[in-house]
Amino acid sequence: MVISDSKLAHISFSESFDILSIRWKANPDMEQFKNLYWQVLQFVKTQKKICYYSTDISQIGPFNTDQEAWLSREYYPQVSNIIGENIYAAVIFSEGHFKALVNNYVASDPLPLNDFIHFNYFTDVEEAADWLKLMQKGQDVAFAATS
Numbered sequence: 001m002v003i004s005d006s007k008l009a010h011i012s013f014s015e016s017f018d019i020l021s022i023r024w025k026a027n028p029d030m031e032q033f034k035n036l037y038w039q040v041l042q043f044v045k046t047q048k049k050i051c052y053y054s055t056d057i058s059q060i061g062p063f064n065t066d067q068e069a070w071l072s073r074e075y076y077p078q079v080s081n082i083i084g085e086n087i088y089a090a091v092i093f094s095e096g097h098f099k100a101l102v103n104n105y106v107a108s109d110p111l112p113l114n115d116f117i118h119f120n121y122f123t124d125v126e127e128a129a130d131w132l133k134l135m136q137k138g139q140d141v142a143f144a145a146t147s
Contacts, residue, residue, distance in 0.1 A: 003039075033063075044083070055092070092125055
């Protein structure tokens with residue numbers, strides 16, 4: 001199901017796999033960035049708990065430090081309040097971005113720890129989806145073992 005498709009981003013929800021995906025098409029300014037994420041949160045509020053997310057930044061490169069800080073300090077805590085359980089997020093970036101991260105890594109100021117979100121990083125969309133599906137299966141097995 002397509003939630004939104006604009007020149008900025010494509011947002012969709014796979015009902016069969018309970019995965020919400022954002023594929024960025026263009027670099028947003030801060031207002032656009034916040035608005036898009038608030039739109040996603042409004043959708044999440046109308047659904048049963050969505051715990052699996054995919055964000056594809058392969059076309060735009062990394063978020064800037066202000067965007068990262070806003071996500072960590074303001075957005076993620078609100079997501080936690082709404083969902084109330086662990087979240088799994090696959091981040092997809094380009095090979096060039098990956099190489100730049102590895103070759104030019106510089107520690108930045110620490111952001112708040114949001115330990116309910118489990119990130120994994122990929123350069124391939126299908127691998128990211130496979131990881132999210134694997135995490136779902138792991139949760140199903142854990143749930144069955146406690147039932």
